[in-house]
Amino acid sequence: MNRELLTQARDGLPPRLNAGILMGDGGFCVLGWMLLTAGFHPITLYSNTLGVVHPELGGPAVDVVARVYGLDRDAVIGLGELNDATPVGERVEAVRRQITELLDAEPSR
Numbered sequence: 001m002n003r004e005l006l007t008q009a010r011d012g013l014p015p016r017l018n019a020g021i022l023m024g025d026g027g028f029c030v031l032g033w034m035l036l037t038a039g040f041h042p043i044t045l046y047s048n049t050l051g052v053v054h055p056e057l058g059g060p061a062v063d064v065v066a067r068v069y070g071l072d073r074d075a076v077i078g079l080g081e082l083n084d085a086t087p088v089g090e091r092v093e094a095v096r097r098q099i100t101e102l103l104d105a106e107p108s109r
Contacts, residue, residue: 001070001106009037009069010099017091019084030083030095031061031076038068075102 016027028036040052052064059067062080066073079098086094 001102002068003103003106005038006069006071006099006103009034010096010103012037013092013096015092016088017083017095019091030079031065034065034069034079035061038065040064071102 013033014027017033018027018029020029035052040054040057051060052058057064057068062073062076065071066076069076079095082098083091083095
């Protein structure tokens with residue numbers, strides 16, 4: 001797990017998260033935020049709603065997030081599902097708690 005990057009994504013969460021991968025309604029979804037935090041340019045990030053278009057690092061968004069953050073694919077899917085199923089006003093805190101649980105589940109090395 002890339003603890004530093006995951007902590008950075010958690011601690012820098014915007015005040016609002018959208019449901020779904022597309023940037024709209026004034027913000028990002030959790031996977032879009034994590035990709036942007038990892039250094040993917042927004043144009044590359046949003047040129048495909050299901051994946052990241054990049055010659056070396058691209059692929060489905062879930063797989064790219066899992067690979068870059070060193071997370072299990074199911075954990076990334078869980079973050080996306082939590083993000084989308086949580087009411088807007090509670091979404092950021094719910095995602096923050098889930099990321100904290102991921103960090104706490106794997107001790108620092």
